[in-house]
Amino acid sequence: MAHTIRDKAKLLARVRRIQGQAAALEKQLCDETDCGAVLQQIAAIRGAVNGLMVAVIEGHLTDHVVKEADPAQRQQDLDVALGVIKSYLK
Template sequence: MSHTVHDQKALLTRVRRIAGQAAALEKALEQGSECSAVLQQIAAIRGAVNGLMAQVLEGHVREHLGAENATPQQRQEDIEVVLTVLRSYLK
């Protein structure tokens, strides 16, 4: 079973929290809120996305790279996947 399926409830909770934060940001912008409140909301969203990324990435590394039955070729392919995602995420 995939770690994203195993952790589905927790991951969906995080995603829904992020969606709520994004909706609050949109509302703040529409209402002309102070820039400090807008910046604080953006920082909160970024932190939430980073937490989600860390949780999914950790599960991926543990399940795929840490799998006892993974072949060296499978590990290398998974390393490339992780590195590609990290490069994209860190841009």
């Protein structure tokens, strides 16, 4: 079973928290909230997205690289992960 299926409930909970944080940010902007609070909310959203990314990458590396028996498939899965990490860190 793929890690995103196995961890579906946890991942969806994270996504829903991010949605809630984004909605709160939108409300702050509409309400013309102090910029300090807006910045803090943006930082919280970034942290939540980073946490989601770490959870999915960790599952991918564990399930598709470490536990993969076929060396060719392992390399392909590693290349996918590395490409995403490089893109994410730009």
